[in-house]
Amino acid sequence: MLILLPPSEGKAAPRRGAPLDLSSLGSPVLNPARERVLDALGELASGDPVVAATTLGLGRTQVELVDLDAGLRTNPTARADRIYTGVLYDALDWASLDAAARRRGASRVLVTSSVFGLVRPGDRIPAYRLSGDVSLPGLGPVAAVWREVLGAAVEEQLGDRRLLVDLRSGTYAAFWRPPASLARRVATVRVLHESDGRRSVVSHFNKATKGRIVRALLEDGRTPRTPAALAEVLRDLGWLVEVGDPTAQGTRLDVVVTEV
DSSP: OEEEEOOOSSBOOOSSOOOOOGGGSSOGGGHHHHHHHHHHHHHHHTSOHHHHHHHTTOOGGGGGGHHHHHTTTTSOOEEHHHHBOSHHHHHHOGGGSOHHHHHHHHHHEEEEETTTEEEOTTOEEOOOOOOTTOEETTTEEHHHHHHTTHHHHHHHHHTTTOOEEEOOOHHHHTTOOOOGGGGGGEEEEEEEEEETTEEEOOHHHHHHHHHHHHHHHHHHOOOOOSHHHHHHHHHHTTOEEEEOOOBTTBEEEEEEESOO
16 A cells, blocks of 8 residues: 655754755655756745745745745755644654554655655655745746656556555645556545535545544554455544545545544
8 A cells, every 4th residue: 555645835844954865765766856846946945035935825924934945955854754744744643653653654655745756754855845836937837847757656656556545635636647557546535524414625624634544544554455445444443434436547535524
């Protein structure tokens, strides 16, 4: 089983640590694209901070975040599972997982990143600010950069028998969409909040539940190989799960919750 996560917009900036070393990251096939994004982002952030903030979609009170991007190659790094924060990652709570669950996470979890493409939990990266819908001067949309190369890296990690559990948000799903040849081994998960007989997608419920799902799967340890088998595991773990019809891009599982 391979679990694809979105990144968090907020990130913890380490105060100490070695600078970025691309050769130490997983999926080295992505390094040329990583270099291109780092160069374009660094050049933007080293110029006019107001222009950079506007391009990055930052508010007036967030201009200091441009400094993170200006120092990406020299700022301290830390493990990615300590860099990413926010509702999903708070619910996942890497630090409190037992040793066996952390070992599973090291081989089963990948985070989609606007700067690095794919990141393993143990990869050492700096904090950064670059949303997946940004277009960088001289480079263009970062999503387009990753669409060219991400598929080969994901499929290399997936192998011939693993199930892909896609928990990415729409912005990061645009970086790579599974081909029809993988459809029978792809499960996308949508979280629906049910209240007074109505169902809707609510960001907070969606993120928190996805974090809890990943945590539960890592603690449980089973390795389902089909979307239907994953649905059964999730039901065993206490969730209400509805399985959609297979499509050319996989099978959607709807996880229905009534409280966060």
